Amino acid sequence: xxxxxxxxxxxxxxxxxxxxxxxxxxxxxxxxxxxxxxxxxxxxxxxxxxxxxxxxxxxxxxxxxxxxxxxxxxxxxxxxxxxxxxxxxxxxxxxxxxxxxxxxxxxxxxxxx
Amino acid sequence: xxxxxxxxxxxxxxxxxxxxxxxxxxxxxxxxxxxxxxxxxxxxxxxxxxxxxxxxxxxxxxxxxxxxxxxxxxxxxxxxxxxxxxxxxxxxxxxxxxxxxxxxxxxxxxxx
Numbered sequence: 177x178x179x180x181x182x183x184x185x186x187x188x189x190x191x192x193x194x195x196x197x198x199x200x201x202x203x204x205x206x207x208x209x210x211x212x213x214x215x216x217x218x219x220x221x222x223x224x225x226x227x228x229x230x231x232x233x234x235x236x237x238x239x240x241x242x243x244x245x246x247x248x249x250x251x252x253x254x255x256x257x258x259x260x261x262x263x264x265x266x267x268x269x270x271x272x273x274x275x276x277x278x279x280x281x282x283x284x285x286x287x288x289x
Numbered sequence: 290x291x292x293x294x295x296x297x298x299x300x301x302x303x304x305x306x307x308x309x310x311x312x313x314x315x316x317x318x319x320x321x322x323x324x325x326x327x328x329x330x331x332x333x334x335x336x337x338x339x340x341x342x343x344x345x346x347x348x349x350x351x352x353x354x355x356x357x358x359x360x361x362x363x364x365x366x367x368x369x370x371x372x373x374x375x376x377x378x379x380x381x382x383x384x385x386x387x388x389x390x391x392x393x394x395x396x397x398x399x400x401x
Contacts, residue, residue, distance in 0.1 A: 180331075209388070218377060219332075219391040232388065267331065276320055276381060278389060280331040 178202065180281035182268050188287045189258055197253040197284045201270030208251050209278060210243055211267045219267065225251065258288045293378050293392030301398040308365040310395040312378030313358075319381045321354055322389065323363050326375045335363075335376075365397075373399045 181200045189195050201208050210222040221235040225245045236242070240258075245251040255262055265285050269278040293314040302308050312321070320339045324332040338345045338354045338361065345352045351364040365372055375396050379389040 211391075218393040219379075221388060221390065224388055265330070269332075276337060277322070277334045278332075280324075280333070282331045 180268055180270055180279050182281035182284050184284060185282065186285045188289065190289055191260060192257055194254065194256045195258055195286065197266050199251045199253070199268030199281060201249065201251070201268070202279055205270035205272045206248065207271045208245055209269045210251070210253050211269065212264045213267060214264045222253070260288050262286060263288045293380055293390065295376070295378060295392045295395040297395060298393070299396040301400060302368060304368055304370055304399050304401050306368055308368050308372070308397055310363045310376050310397070312361045312392050314380045315359065316382050321361050322379045323352060324377045324379060326377065332377065368399045370399050370401050373397060
């Protein structure tokens with residue numbers, strides 16, 4: 177079946193602009209995660225959605241970052257007033273209820289000029 | 290920080306040799322997982338070992354877990370060029386919340 181998809185694959189933007197990154201999880205997966213990976217680094221947790229529960233936003237680095245998940249499926253990560261340090265690969269993952277394994281999308285490579 | 294640390298940061302071996310990567314973490318965990326990442330893109334789950342397990346096998350992969358030392362190792366036997374990738378350990382440490390904390394990764398290069 178279809179895996180996790182993310183769009184766009186690549187995004188180049190100018191400093192100060194807003195960007196929206198999209199994640200389509202695997203159908204039926206109730207948990208959705210966003211991570212950020214800077215060049216050559218590990219994954220940094222950003223935000224976690226689980227069903228209808230309030231999201232865990234503890235990893236968001238600043239109030240310029242926000243995310244929503246509509247209808248328990250598609251999620252959008254928004255970065256306002258982008259800064260050069262926001263340049264990274266943004267990865268989305270999903271998992272099904274009670275499953276500890278996460279399935280990752282291919283990521284969005286964001287470059288802020 | 291809960292982040293794990295992989296060791297070594299980079300490893301180059303000849304094809305056919307075995308590759309061993311280590312992971313250390315800081316707190317008690319529910320389980321530890323290993324993921325592989327090709328070309329800086331999406332991660333692929335390789336194997337999961339629970340806190341009450343000491344060793345697990347999957348094909349050419351062997352994972353060990355020592356909770357007393359808070360460490361794990363991933364062994365890839367009979368390496369192939371296609372094994373070239375970055376390998377990350379990830380720990381689930383908060384029961385009921387499936388958040389994973391990832392280590393910094395080991396970059397493995399298999400020389401044909």
